[in-house]
Amino acid sequence: MVHQILFIIFALMCVAGAVNLLRQTHPINSALSLVVVMASLALIYLLLGAEFVAAIQVIVYAGAIMVLFVFVIMLLNAGAEERSSGSRIALIIGVPGALVLGVLVGWIMIGQNKQLGSVAISATDFGETHFIARLLFRDFLLPFEVTSVLILIAIMGAVVLGRKES
């Protein structure tokens, strides 16, 4: 029972953050609501027994990527969004569209509920760091190396793009 209550709390936090991301006009507010979403997701990961991933989520996502976003927003200081012609139509089409999509997927999920079974914090040290480490550096070594190259290229790209033309 505790799990379900905790899950509902975190889920509500998450959805509230996401909705706030949409509602806010100023990007800084939406950025912070996104940080809230990520933090609640981290908590949900803990609920799912994925400690390492939760920690990484906080450090990498909330701590690094979102800081980057906040930085850019602060630097550019572009101010709040202003309404423009396109948004009216998008709103009219977009919202019901997303609703339909969500309901459709939700209905499918609920429909498949029996087969899916349930999930709990697994007793044994499921999300232990050293298990993930062993897996990451043995079975997934190639992807690991590839992503490291990707990151290198991304850094160079960012530097080149970000630099002021001298």
Next chain:
Amino acid sequence: MVPLSWYLILSAVLFCLGVLGFLLKRNIITIFMSIELMLNAVNLSFVAFANYWNARGGLLPSGKAVVGLSGHVFVFFVMVVAAAEAAVGLAIIIAVFRTRETLNVDRVNLLKL
């Protein structure tokens, strides 16, 4: 014992909100953030299924044992890619802002300056 479908529904809802943000918002950075939201939704379902498969065990169709943790590793990779994407994306946004003086997506529609 939270049924798996709740997690999936939450992930679906987050994903839809991400798509909505991606469509509705006018500020480039906010659009960018809604993409991040979508990625997070995906991560959630990854972790949820990782836990589910770990609990179920059993054999993969290819005969190998089910490795629940691979879900986590995937989340790890998704994060790395998201980081890279964010870095390059924000650099581009800065470059765009420097030339166009605005972050409003509808203003940035001319291919030449």
Next chain:
Amino acid sequence: MTDNLHLWAIPLLPLAGAAINGLFGRHFKNRVVSTVALFFTAMSFGWAAWAVKTAWPGGGMTLPHIETLGTWIYAGKFSVPFGFYLDQLSMIMVLVVTGVGFLIHIYSVGYMAHEGGYYRFFAYLNLFMFFMLTLILANNYLLMFVGWEGVGLASYLLIGFFFLKDSAANAGKKAFIVNRIGDFAFLIGMFLIIQHWGSLNYDVVFKAVSPISPEAGWGLLTAIALCLMFGATGKSAQVPLYVWLPDAMEGPTPVSALIHAATMVTAGIYMIARSNAIFSRAPHALEVVAIIGCITAIFAATMGLAQTDIKRVLAYSTVSQLGYMFLACGVAAYSAAIFHLMTHAFFKALLFLGAGSVIHAVGGEQDMRRMGGLRKLIPRTFWVITIATIAIAGIPPFAGFFSKDEILGQVFASTHGGKILWAVGLLTAGLTSFYMFRLWFMTFFGELKLGSVDAGEEAHKASAPAHAGHGAASHSHGHADDHSHGHGGVHESPWIMIAPLMVLALLSIIGGWVGIPGSMGGHNEIGNFLKPVMTASVSTEHAGETAGLQERQTEEPKENNSEELMLAAISVGVALIGFYFAWLLYYKRPELPDKITAKIHGIYLLVLHKYYVDEGYSQLIIKPLLALSTVVLWKGVDQAVIDGMVNGAGSASKGIGGELRRIQSGNIRSYAAWVAIGGAAVIAYMIYIGVAK
């Protein structure tokens, strides 16, 4: 002992002559060209004579004598050899073709002396000889078809010899195309033969056909027979496809003599006679042949009455005589047809060459109305043509009488519908003698009206000698078959032209004696000579049933001599009546014909214009065909469909490109929308698959 007769030499010799003249003739002087042409034709004639002598039935050679050089086509089970086939029928044909051909070669040396393109003429003539001999000596339908086409080609080249004259070129084209239509049917016939008997060789096909009784295989055999017959009508200028022969008179006169009288047009008859095994087992087809022959005969004869051009009259008489031969084949009297073919070759060639020398004499004038009184001016030609005219009219001692009488006798005796055909044949005989003697009187009696133009009456051919543009451009300038008046008044032809005429005249007289029927004291040597060919394929056990269809046996007991004599008498009477009328109208009272034509003006015009057949064909066939090809095929299919598709693809992609361009609007949010829609579609598809499973 079946020694090798090297039959292949007979056709190859003229080919060699044609090659030499054709390739190097330009540099030879006329004399060299003619000697080369004559030498090879003579060699071929000599060789043929030698081959016939050695292979004469009594001489221990088994006939038919087949020599194969090698295989020409080898496709799975079906193979066509290069083979030559000598039997009684081809012996006669070879002798006629080479003999008459050689005489005509000699004649044309004189006739063509002043024409341009001398070497070209002789090269074509030799080429024609080569193809005709191939046609006759071939041992299978396909090689015969090679000859068949080659002969058509040669006739096209020779008709269009004066290619500067539009009418000549068009006549050549017309001849070739009409022949091709006939050949088309011939081809289908051959395909049917291949389909059912797997081979085209005569011996194989006839052996396969013989066991089939008429009732059993009538469907297939009739079809093949009709196809072959239709091919023959194309080549031998019978009713539906005869239109090319009168126009073929555009060619030089020796050409008309050789090709359009003696040899080529007889190819159709030879083919029917050769495949008598098939025809005699297809009674319905025979009936059709007979009817077509009969119609052609009467039809051409009536048209011949109104012609004023001397060569046109002879052309229509040829068509009518060929109609007779078809009629003979139609009643399964193949040997009678071949007999008439032989005699006709002699006197018709003679008539044409005689007409040639008349034209030569009067300086190219072809219109009979302007000729007259040539009896004293060109006596030798006069006598020669008189013999030929008497022969063709069918007056007893001469060849024409025996062969025509033979045919009429057979027709009278044949069972179904024979009487009507005989009556029409008799009428045609009368008309033949009438228009032949009309020609005779108009040309040689009365006074010479040369130079004065009959105003008013629309001359069939341009009254004044149609000096087609004497374009000096082309050095081998062919000019109207008449030639300049440089020779002053009318003069007799040189000996080189008269000699062959004499020979032909002699042949026209004695030619008939070969086939004197039993009733008149002879024993029909030619009938017996050809009997093995005509009946060899009819196996004995069927003798009874096909009695009616079988070769008419002249010695049949119930056919008594008196009836035959009576028939002969009637035909001679009709011929004399024809003579009397011709004498009356064109000698005694020359003004009478104009009065008669005035009275029956409508009919006269109809006949004069050849029953408007040519115009009819052009309206009914050529115009719709042209319309079809332009409107439907060219405009409809080519333009609309093909071009349409190609251009359509181009414009369609441009159109779609135009539409899609609007998506690249630069508006990032629209891109986002498209991405979202795409994503939704994919998800929906996956759900569909998931749910469906």
Next chain:
Amino acid sequence: MSITIFILAAVIKIVLIVFIMLTAVAYTTWLERKVVARIQNRWGPTRVGPFGLLQPLADGIKFILKEDLVPSGVHKGLYIMAPMLALAMALISFAVIPFGDAVSIRGYQIPLQITGVTMGADGGRSDINIGLLIILGATSIGVYGIALAGWSSNSKYSLLGSLRASAQMISYELALGLSLVGILLLSGSLSLREIVNQQSNTWVIGGFNTHLPHWYIFPQFIAFFIYLMAAYAETNRIPFDLPEAETELVAGYHTEYSSMKFAMFFMAEYLNMFTVGCLATILFFGGWHGPALPFLPPLLQAILPLLYFAAKVLFFIFLYIWIRGTLPRFRYDQLMAFGWKFLLPLAIANIIVTGLIVALGA
């Protein structure tokens, strides 16, 4: 040990630790002013209470009573939230720090650690097995506090100050993380209690007992050195306190803040110092392990580990203040260059060396 007892114990521990920490923070200000004064050959606060001991109390009351100015044009929400966020993050990292082994109260073994748990049959004490990551997470979220503070107060100085401070913290966070990897290679576990337990006895190298305590400072002194530098930069302390240097940017990111909000920033900073101190003692100086002193009375004997731990932390605090008094300030570009071009490569080299040693040794 059921959930309820754990929660009860946790609440008590939280209250206790927060109270102790805040008073400790207050008295560190006093200590700092005293030590810096002594370094600068002057007395520091002496009037308020004996030896100025009540000075922190006076400061506290001052902060509380001062008027809480909120400048106009400020992003109200963020302006108020920023200090709270900074303080919260600073406090969170204490949740995982094990102050001592365990204390048995009425038969329950209560580990002296907020997230400490006595689990399993043998009553072994264990805690979150990703303790260290949580501290790192807390520090990285702490950056928000400063960044938002500067940006929301809508003034150029504070904006520049906050940008510089967060940039500095982000880059040094990297060096900090990498330096800790050396320790992890030796300890093999991320849980702090585990690391402390591993440093209990003496180093035995190749059978020869060096009688040196099994602290990680000895094999990892380079890592310790890098850790200290990075930590100082993280907490914006003297050699690296350019962003809030009065001479440069008035007061850096918290120029527009007054009274309580300013106090929060202040407390956050000192709490971070304490976190750094605790972490240093846990990772490098063996936490509560120290030479046994048999001559002490049993009561003291029981709380000796705590005393050891407190002594070590205090030493680090003193080190902070000492360095603050002596070292000059880095220029910004020097600061960045030092962080990226010197510390980072050194940390990576250290990792490689320790990795080799551990791999070859095992």
